Amino acid sequence: MPPEIPTLPQLSILALAVVALGIGIVLSVFRSRGNEKLRVPMKMLYYWGLSLAIVVVFWHTVRRGHWTPLESNFDTLVSLGVILGVFVMYLQKRRPVAGLDWFVMPMVMMLLLLGGVFGRTKLHAYLPTAWSVLHLVGVFGGAVAFALAGATGAMYLLSNQRLRNKTALPGSKFASLERLEHVTYLSVTLGFGLLTLGALMGFLWLLRDETKVLPPGKIILTGVIWVIYAIILHTPINPSFRGRKTAMLSIAGFILMIATVVAVQFVPSGK
């Protein structure tokens, strides 16, 4: 079995990580109903789940024999999940956005599960170059930021709807709309920069590697995502796009991005 393919023990630990995160989300929901005693167990489960995922990434890397990141589906998706999870835990420690973990941790779980599922599929073979590494870091780093923007966008929509329908009792467990909009905008800004860098590097990689043929679908999807986030970034110029529309666009962009990442797994990229 090639070392890039995850072993059964690694997948088992990954499954444990997913379970820990899932239970942590459940405790977080119960905690939001006033049971503060669940705060510590909830945090421990999140940290434990992420720690297990980090252990798996580390083990996988050691087994592969070299430290170049993002070389396989498994380490890419699991690393993305870990980065997203750790970033959110850091954000919640520094300046919490109430309810953010309910939206982001399921994404982290999904990434870990996808890593387990797609980790055993045949890899796309390519020679890693500076362009490819920068491309992957930019694209996947942008994906993490867009995932956060998608989460806060969804929270904004939900909270906004309840406030307008007046079904939300004061003292909601979500952060304020202003804070959610701010985090969405920051995440989109960061993600847009990384995506632009990643797309440019991918283009340069394409020019340098004559054996590589990029499927048109991937180019189009990437272009659409780029345009969506460019629109979001320009909401200060076009203020009628702020608030709910920005949130909807950030969710749409995130869904498209996920579709692109998944589609890439099944679309050949060589002659």
Next chain:
Amino acid sequence: MQRLLLLGLNHTTAPLDVREKLAFDASSQKHALESMRGQFPQCEFVILSTCNRVEFYAAREVHGSPRTDELLNAVALLQDVPAEVVKPHLYEKTDREAVTHLFHVASSLDSMVLGETQILGQVRDAYDAAAALGSTGVMLNPLFQRAIAVGKQVLRDTALGEGRLSIASVAVDYVRQIFDHFKDKTVLSVGAGEMAQLVLQHFAELKPGRLLVANRTKSRAEALAQQFGGAAVDFHSLADHVAAADIVITSTGASEPIITRSLMETALKARRFKPIVMLDIALPRDVEALVSEFQAVYLYNIDDLQKVVQQTQTQRKSAIDAATCIVLEHVDDFVASLRARELGPAIERLYAHHHHLAQEELHRTLNKLGHLKEDEKAHVEELARRIINKILHDPIKTLRAADSTHGLSAQYLHALEKLFKLDDRNINHEARKDE
């Protein structure tokens, strides 16, 4: 052996004018505690005086002073009010009932507004003031410390303290769900009446960047604005001020809406569609209902806010049972600990005293029975020990099982101490004379 006494009146037993006569401020409370300690030096006192109740907690010896009338007279004298005026409104509780009452008070179960959190701080302040004067001791220290802990637990573990019960605080909560920070926000009050003042009081605590007041009568606008460090603005330029404001509170007495859909549309364009919260607490409404169609406008009228208040009241009422359970658990535990604290040493002294008597008689008898072997002496000693234990078994069992709700435990213990002379000064085995 101590007894706990509570004497007090509250909003359900006394009208405001009677409560006012008996109420204490910080300095009169200090003076009262010092005076009562001077009059009854062996006792502990705490005075709890709030706008809705005045209560005196005292711990004294069983059959000691002050009794209820003595306490009432002392207080009436201090407050210069005839005792007959307050007496009909007073309630008196002792021991377990007093403990239960205090725990209910600290948990806001006895408050005019169920679940209000202010009372816990007031109980703490009353205890701190008394403790600082050395007016508390072995009874009132653990009692009030436990009461404060019970209050905290009830508010933490039940829904009793959740939600808001005033329209103004509900409005602030809604605004906090929309805006994250307020230093860069402008609050505009259209109207300068009593409701506006009440709501602005809450919003001023958010420390907004600007606070504006618009009213048809400029002088009233200026007076209200000055109260909160804001500025009065021209009522006739309302459209401009609404465009500049992030939070608009309307409470005029206008018969027609003063903020229409078209005014709002213009204001939103000028604001570049930044969100705006409109709190329309007027009746008839000051803001046209169609204004809520704008995505950037969050409009709440008096009904919306009142609905939340009613939901909170219902929620709190449903939490009463859970809160009462917590209180009663703590009452049982506290009373049991008090009993153990008093019974334990008394029972030990009883056993020690009687075994000492048995030893004295045993020693005298064994001297006369000098021919006894060691094992025979051991049997005789064992006999004496078993006789004492059997004699004391039933009284001790009854004492432990006494129903403390009716204070029988305290009475039995007091009788035991008197009948068997268990006061410490009487336990002097070296000086005991043969009867």
